[in-house]
Amino acid sequence: MKCHSNDTMEEIKFSIQEYLRNHHLELTPDGSFVRWLRENPKHPRNWSVLRKTYDTGLICALDLFITASSTAGAAAAAQAKHEYHLNHTFATFCFVTLFLLGQSIGTIVFPPWSESFGRKKMYLLSSGLSSICCLVIGFSQSLTGAVIMRTLAGLLSAVPSTIVGGSIEDMFNSQARIWVVFFWTVASNIGLIVGPIMSSHVIELLNWRWVFFTYAIIIGGITGLLCLIRESRSSYILTREVDRLRHEIPEVPPALNHDHSPNLQTFVKEALFRPAQLFFQEPIIFTIAMMISVAMSLIYIFTEALQPIYQSMGFSASQASLIFMAIGLGTCVSTFTRILDCYIFNKRRMRGKPIRPEDKLVGLALGAPFLAIGLWWFGWTIPPKTPGPDTPWIVPTISLVLVGYALTEMDTVLYGYISDSYLSYSASATAAVAFLRGMLSGAFPLFTNQMFDGLGANIAVSVLATVATVFCIVPPLFLCYGERIRRRSRFARYSWEIQEEMGKDEYDI
Structure with missing residues (x-):
């Protein structure tokens, strides 16, 4: 970079500040990074009520039905045990316990990475693969295949349960979060209750495989709707926005972003x-x-x-x-x-x-x-x-x-x-x-x-x-x-x- 006099540097800094302000951004006090202006319409807390309602309602619905698929395993196991020639305890282990063990592992694995790759990608990954897992379990004639998919589905189920709270924090201030977090909790707990009700009625009308086909269809539909939500991680949005501006004016400082992809040492320590x-x-x-x-x-x-x-x-x-x-x-x-x-x-x-x-x-x-x-x-x-x-x-x-x-x-x-x-x-x-x-x-x-x-x-x-x-x-x-x-x-x-x-x-x- 060419050397400039102090006056020239001040002029460049001033012009950058004006340029950023036109994009509802500003420099940090030390001038090293770019951060949001309070009224920036792209910041998730400044989104419209309709946008927030759609995004929040959809991710809560995802958590509800993925949670419901966990408690649906008990009724499915009671029927599947006859087909796979299992005793009741082992069938419960395959269809309920393994799902929850996978979920326990997921609660440790996913949080350190969820801040780095954006919320939307994680939701799409979780819902899309969860739908596929349910579909494979429904079609599988092999107990091994059903067990692997059920465990993987449990691992993926940890994604909404660990990052929905982060999405809510992204979009709502502390006063609004009192109610939004409550509605999320209610949705999650209702999911626990919906599982046994849905599975019992589906099994009575059809068979246990249709329990998983039903959830594959519902979660697959939610996956399609999730394509329409916006990324809500503010630091992730800011970085993309600033990177775009830096293509136009290379002198613009990088975005203020504390997120990072954890290395093995950080993962072991924090997770x-x-x-x-x-x-x-x-x-x-x-x-x-x-x-x-x-x-x-x-x-x-x-x-x-x-x-x-x-x-x-x-x-x-x-x-x-x-x-x-x-x-x-x-x-x-x-x-x-x-x-x-x-x-x-x-x-x-x-x-x-x-x-x-x-x-x-x-x-x-x-x-x-x-x-x-x-x-x-x-x-x-x-x-x-x-x-x-x-x-x-x-x-x-x-x-x-x-x-x-x-x-x-x-x-x-x-x-x-x-x-x-x-x-x-x-x-x-x-x-x-x-x-x-x-x-x-x-x-x-x-x-x-x-x-x-x-x-x-x-x-x-x-x-x-x-x-x-x-x-x-x-x-x-x-x-x-x-x-x-x-x-x-x-x-x-x-x-x-x-x-x-x-x-x-x-x-x-």
Whole structure:
């Protein structure tokens, strides 16, 4: 590059600034990089409501149906075992456990790479290959082929579950994210419930292979619609935009982009070592991981146990699957808790008080006892030890509404508590929780039938209710001592100091 006088350099810098401003961009204070201007229409947070609604709704739909395909495996396994000459436990392992083991691995593998290659490519890769996997399972006459595809489908299912939250953060500010993240959580949890219902009805009308054909068609359709979404990773968009401008004016500095493709050392440190370190060294992470993993594993336990319980009351298999709708109703009731959260947040802001992570634990304080109450209620209103010989089916079913509400609250609030408490380490902390959740969700169905047959349904549910009752200790501990525990934690203390410096969470590009 030719040498220029100071005046000439200032003129060049000024002309570059004017050029960038015409494209709604600006130089960083040191002049080394290009960054967004606040009002840039290409920044995802400045997109139209219609664009945000389409993109967010579609990726939430993708997560819903891919999640549904995981719980659909139990009903498919119950039929496929006859064709492949398997016992029930091994069939469950092939169609349910392997999917969730693959998902657990995916939660570790994909996050470090998802920031570098853009959101849209990852969604298209996940949905397109997931559709193909379902199609191959439906056509496969070989158990080996079905097992490989089911495991691969589980691995791919980790993509939406790990990056939808990132897409939401890309497009919405902190206030809007309260509701958008809630709708995503509801969609994901409804996916868990839709799986058994859809699979039972498809099997009754056709056969187990059509369960996977159905999901191949649905997810394939979503893949086509995903081609119309926009890339939402702001640093990725900025880099492409600046690279285009640099072709016209080479003197334009590069884009401000902190994303990078991790090398092996970075991958081992951030994706493997740090989640394990947080899990074993952080009491908060360990406790939350255990609570979420056990609580959300209930859905997979119910995919094995719920239908036989209601069939003993005279329901057919497809009718019994509809009982999952009670859990779905409880999931929707969580809307009222989010309204309460907004009321509490606004009240604290009006008083000029900062919002601490512990201020967002109202849902946990309600959800933990409701889960225990719901399970105790359900456990002693089902056969064989019902309160009376004429106890109607609706009595235990109402308790499942409480269970559905509690599961959604625990899922929403505890993941939020991790994000608020650990900030820069939240991705690693969430990976630790997601890994354990996948492992336990895959393991529990393997011994559910033995547990319910050996102990009886009443005692088996009571064991689960006892664990839920122990969880009721956690909300008061977090409310009273959570801040003290965070201050003593090396990871959480660092995040807490950042939070104190930042003050109120505001719009920020």
